[in-house]
Amino acid sequence: MSERVFNFNPGPSTLPVEVLKQAAADVVEFNHCGMGVLEVSHRSPEFMAVAENTEALIRELMGVPDDYKVLFLQGGASSQFAMVPLNLVGPGKKATYLNTGTWAKKAIKEAKMIADVQVAYSSEETSFDHVPTVNDYQVDGDSEYLYLVSNNTIYGTQFPEFPGHPTLVADMSSDILSRTLDVSRFGIIFAGAQKNMGTAGVTVVIIRNDLINRAPENLPTMFRYKTHADKGSMFNTPPCFSIHVLGLTMRWLKERGGVAAMEATNRKKAAVLYQAIDATDFYRGHARNGSRSLMNVTFNLPTPELEARFIKEAAAVNLKGIKGHRSIGGCRASIYNAFPGEGIDRLVEFMAGFEKKHG
Ligand SMILES: *Cc1c(COP(=O)(O)O)cnc(C)c1O
Numbered sequence: 001m002s003e004r005v006f007n008f009n010p011g012p013s014t015l016p017v018e019v020l021k022q023a024a025a026d027v028v029e030f031n032h033c034g035m036g037v038l039e040v041s042h043r044s045p046e047f048m049a050v051a052e053n054t055e056a057l058i059r060e061l062m063g064v065p066d067d068y069k070v071l072f073l074q075g076g077a078s079s080q081f082a083m084v085p086l087n088l089v090g091p092g093k094k095a096t097y098l099n100t101g102t103w104a105k106k107a108i109k110e111a112k113m114i115a116d117v118q119v120a121y122s123s124e125e126t127s128f129d130h131v132p133t134v135n136d137y138q139v140d141g142d143s144e145y146l147y148l149v150s151n152n153t154i155y156g157t158q159f160p161e162f163p164g165h166p167t168l169v170a171d172m173s174s175d176i177l178s179r180t181l182d183v184s185r186f187g188i189i190f191a192g193a194q195k196n197m198g199t200a201g202v203t204v205v206i207i208r209n210d211l212i213n214r215a216p217e218n219l220p221t222m223f224r225y226k227t228h229a230d231k232g233s234m235f236n237t238p239p240c241f242s243i244h245v246l247g248l249t250m251r252w253l254k255e256r257g258g259v260a261a262m263e264a265t266n267r268k269k270a271a272v273l274y275q276a277i278d279a280t281d282f283y284r285g286h287a288r289n290g291s292r293s294l295m296n297v298t299f300n301l302p303t304p305e306l307e308a309r310f311i312k313e314a315a316a317v318n319l320k321g322i323k324g325h326r327s328i329g330g331c332r333a334s335i336y337n338a339f340p341g342e343g344i345d346r347l348v349e350f351m352a353g354f355e356k357k358h359g
Contacts, residue, residue, distance in 0.1 A: 006343035009321035010153055010296060010334040011174065011195035019248045019338075026244065037244050042237050050240075051233065054247035061250060061259055062176075064183050064206055071205040071225065072233040072243050077103075077173040077192035080203065081110040084169055084188060087215040087225050089115040089144045096120050096143040101128040101152035102327060103171060111147070118143060127328065128155040130291040134163045145187060151175035153195070154325040156298030156332060157291040162186075167211065175295050176204070177253060178337055179263040187211050193242060196295070196336045198249045201242030253337065262337050269335050269344050270294040276348040282359045283351065286330065300330040307331060310354055319347055 007014040023037075030037040031046050040047050055070045064070060073079070084107075089095050095115045097108045099122035111117045121137035123130050131152070139146050145167035151158040153174040162168065167187035176191040183189065188207045194200040205225070212225045221227050227235050253262060274292060277283045277299050286298035301307045307330055311323045324330040333347060 003318065005318040005320045006340070006346060007321055008319065008333045008335070008339070008343075008347075010325070010332065011192070012200055013195055013334055013336050014338050015198070015245075015249065016252045016338045019245065019252050022248050023241075023245050027241075038241055040240075042234060042240050047240055050244050050247055051238065054243055054250060057247065057250035057254060058204065058206075061253060062181075062183055062206070067209045068183060069205075069207050069209065069212065069225075069229045071207065071228045072238050072246075073203045073205055073228060074201065074239055075203065076200075077171060077190060077203055078106065080171070080190045080205065081107040082114065083223055083225070084145075084147070084190075085111040085114040086219055086223055088167070088169075088187075088211060090216055092116060094118055094140060094143045096139045096146045098122075098132060098137065098146070098148045099124060100131050100149055100157060101155045102325075103153065103173070104147075104149045107147060107149070107171065115144075120146075123157075127286070128152060128157065129286055130288040131157050131159050139163075139165065145169050147171075149173075151178075151293055151295050153296050153334075154327060154332075155286060156293045156296040157287045158293035158295065160290065167208075174334075174336075175293070177259055177262065178266050178295055180259050193246050195334075196338075198246035199242050201239040202246055204246070249338070265341065266294045266335075266337065269339070269341050270297060272341075272344050272348060273297050273333060273335070276351050280355060280359070282355045286328065295334065295336055297333045297335065298324060298328070298330060299332075304329060306358055309358070313354065314347070314350055317346075317350060319343070319350055322347075 026037040028036050030040060033046050058070055085095055093115055095111055096118045099105060099119050108117060118140050120139055121132040146165040147169045149171045151174045169188045170186055172189050173191045174195045176196055178196055190205045193202045207225055212229045215224045277285045284300045301310055314322050322331050322333055324332040
């Protein structure tokens with residue numbers, strides 16, 4: 001095998017090597033049952049235990065209250081952009097969105113097909129370099145829910161705290177389980193697993209019970225939260241392997257002290273990198289202070305040519321996936337839970353050397 005690189009990709013992204021090894025072994029033989037985890041029936045006791053344990057670990061790690069369901073759905077986080085309004089608002093009803101980047105825009109586009117959408121705030125004019133505070137916008141009183149993206153994966157901004165709303169909906173695809181939070185302040189939290197939780201194929205939806213049965217009568221079966229909630233996410237064949245990898249990652253997280261311990265590590269990791277960026281004029285952070293993401297650190301060099309060279313030379317020393325999203329260019333280091341601190345030290349060292357050569 002070739003040497004394992006430091007993988008800064010935004011998603012799919014790096015996973016703990018212990019998780020990868022266990023998942024690989026389980027593909028061939030799972031739990032001494034004479035077959036692999038890809039082959040067992042989703043209704044077998046072996047797989048039911050996987051799904052139950054995975055859900056229990058998420059509940060424990062995030063402190064999910066009893067009046068919330070945890071669902072394992074397919075279609076990616078992107079399907080939730082439509083499922084949320086389809087289930088929560090009837091025709092002519094209003095929903096409020098905070099436009100803080102590409103993923104929020106995509107959600108707004110879907111919601112507009114279904115609901116009367118109020119965009120209460122947008123940071124588009126400044127290239128989405130910040131998120132709003134509660135004083136920056138107002139939510140109409142007759143709005144069914146307030147929707148935000150807790151971490152803006154592409155722009156590298158993150159809500160340091162959350163507004164209050166009776167039905168707060170959050171896309172946490174790129175920062176779920178990276179910091180402690182009070183689930184009871186949310187109506188729905190959803191996240192594709194492939195960034196901070198596991199592998200592509202499963203989307204976790206945490207939904208308060210009173211929101212499950214709001215959908216109009218004519219909403220087709222598969223798009224109703226109730227369908228999946230009533231059947232423990234086993235209405236149809238669930239993404240078994242993705243749920244298994246999610247469970248293994250949850251176990252890994254728990255063994256490392258849980259979300260609070262992860263948050264402390266994430267804060268340290270991000271601080272080291274932001275310090276390196278702030279130390280010189282050669283590197284410039286994209287996100288404003290107060291909005292900086294702990295998960296995706298975005299920065300620029302003096303010219304696009306230098307950026308291209310930086311990305312290429314970094315890759316040559318096994319610092320891979322550091323190219324920024326095509327919509328903003330520059331560089332982005334995605335440093336999720338499973339990204340090791342050692343990789344940050346290596347990047348910071350590389351940055352200093354690169355500046356010396358080209359600065
Ligand atoms: C990646 C991402 C998505 C899209 O996730 P898919 O599972 O690919 O649909 C949505 N929201 C955020 C914040 C993301 O980072």
